[in-house]
Amino acid sequence: MHRPLPTALCFAIALLAVASPAQSGPERRRVQPYPIDVPPAFGAAILQNTRTLTGRPGTQHWTNTAHYRLEAELDPAQKRLRGRATLTYRNRSPQPLDRLWLHLYQDLLKPGAMRTRFVEPGDGLELQEVRIDGRPVRGRAFDTRLSLRLPQKLASGGEVTLEIDYAFTVPRAGAAPRMGHEREDVFYLGYWYPQFAVFDDVDGWVADPYRGNGEFYMGYADYDLAITVPQGYLVRATGELQNADEVLTEKARAALARAAQQREVVHVVDADDLAAGRQTAESPTGLLTWRFRAENVRDAAVSIARTYLWDATHAVVKDGQGPGRDGTAMIHAVYEPNSGDWVRAAEYARHTIEYMSANLHPYPWPHMTACEGVIGGGMEYPMMTIVGGRQPADTIAHELVHMWFPMLVGSNEKRFAWQDEGFTSFWTTLCRDDFRRRTQGPRRDILQYAAVVARGGDVACMRHADAYGEDDFGFASYTKPAAVLHQLRGLLGDEVFFAAFRRYTADWAFKHPTPFDFFHTFADVAGRDLEPYFRTWFYEAWTLDHAIGEVQEAADRTTVVVEDRGRAMHPAVLEATLADGTRQRHVVPWEHWWDQTRATVVLPAGVVEVELDPDTTSLDCDRKNNRWRRGP
Secondary structure, rough: OOOOOOOOOOOOOOOOOOEEOOOOOOOOOOOOOOOOOOOOOHHHHHHHHOOOOOEOOOOOOOOOOEEEEEEEEEOOOOOOOEEEEEEEEEOOOOOOEEEEEEEOOOHHOOOOOOOOOOOOOOOOOOEEEEEEEEEOOOOEEOOOEEEEEEEEOOOOOOOOEEEEEEEEEEEOOOOOOOOOOOOOOOOEEEOOEEEEOOEEEEEEEEEEOOOOOOOOOOOEEEEEEEEEEEOOHHHHHHHEEOOOHHHHHHHHHHHHHOOOOOOOOEEEEEEHHHHHHHOOOOOOOOOOEEEEEEEEEEOOOOEEEOOOEEEEEEEOOOOOOOOOOOOOEEEEEEEEEHHHHHHHHHHHHHHHHHHHHOOOOOOOOEEEEEEEOOOOOEEEEEEEEOOOOOOOOHHHHHHHHHHHHHOOOOOOOOOOOOOHHHHHHHHHHHHHHHHHHOOHHHHHHHHHHHHHHOOOOOOOOOHHHHHOOOOHHHHHHHHHHHHHHHHHHHHOOOOHHHHHEEEEEOOOOOOOOOOOHHHHHHHHHOOOOHHHHHHHHHHOOOOOOOEEEEEEEEOOOOEEEEEEOOOOOOOOOOEEEEOOOOOOEEEHHHHHHHOEEEEEEEOOOOOOOOEEEEOOOOOOOHHHHHHOOOOO
């Protein structure tokens, strides 16, 4: 049994007593939410003090880390990439490991691979040799994974180094998800190298196969990249460029220096540079090697293009603890000429980084780059995003908010997609409202949710991403959780809600939170039992439907019966408008609905209109029954 919840929505203007509901027949029995039973593995983590029931990491919490040295050469004419990966895995867990698991994401393209998306089959990742500490080994490759048994167990505190030579053909744009090439002009490399799976304190090795729909669960690592391409191809990547004097023109270096100081967007490579073939420095061999270094990121992506313009500016990180320790992060946008509104891409990116830094958590890395093309929609990578389309503003904001979820707060996107896509959708709405100086975004998100539910399209959020149909996945991972967060904000109030989100983000930065850590954090900050709320909205497909049942007018009072016609329980906010234009509000508290489906609200005489949820903060799925007006 759950503890009764305190009265919600403290903004009631006229708090009138709720009378015992007048029943014309037997009361419908309420179905109450089950408790949220945490999995045994999470309970064990609590006993080991790596997790807590307050949502904070335990004092014994740990994460394993790695270092990647990736050397690759791209042949644009052949669309071929050849690489050598030197991967060092560091075991910071308290237990020895007898094997390593790696992801081979390109194997999604192999004929016969199980997939949830259309792809054009290819050869996948062609592994030529795998060595452990210099000795060739044979692993077991299946699905999109590689299992390597270690010659000897990797002790707690130890590390082991792998070397892998590999190659693959870069798929054309649209032939594979989240990466590809357009002609010989633009290449975007995502999931282009073998990557360690996550070994965490709850589940141990988590190496779900890549099917195409569900995204990723990745550990944090440092990266050193060396990307060799023909001169004339601009390269942007996760991490800071280490050899600008070797690969950039003097003009480009000077422009970047200005962009680091001034607010106005600077053209680093412009149309004249493209026309003259001055995109990059020259090389006697015709090849340039671009070197990047990134620290404490969960992935690395690379953009390679010979037809890109390049704009730059910088974002101010509010608290002064930014990556350069001067409170700034560089902002870059690269795009082809005549790409519509991409001329404002750097502006859009800068606003998102500044808004999120000021309102949630400081952006922790040295730059952010928005790249145009290759795919429809967008896809996020640390410090990088690829976005298609000529009107990219909203998508740029969404993909950059992903720098917080899941790039900073490293949840498991495959098993709990709502924990990154839903959070990102919620914050994107607030961010875009701020840019446009409006406040209608949350209302729009709530009404969008209600429209889907009214058509019978509700689904539960707590489901593995690969187990959804395409439409259901989008609703359960983006639309519904964003709306649920808007409603929770209305329930808790801004001060508590945003304090909880900020604490969750700070506590779990560069770590791997589960949904239970999120639930526990909000309950702890709010100081109340939110388990029924989270159970209802993330585990179930229950509807909320408050309705005006009947209104009785008398000489000295107006009596309104509010009915709760759905299974989901939530406070009902009623606003009454009197004949003189004054308004009064009343809240039927959450506790009332635990064993009742009707509430009688007594109001003054002379009421001309009654409306439920006047601020559109609840997920009421049928608003046609939310209003009563006195007839002529």
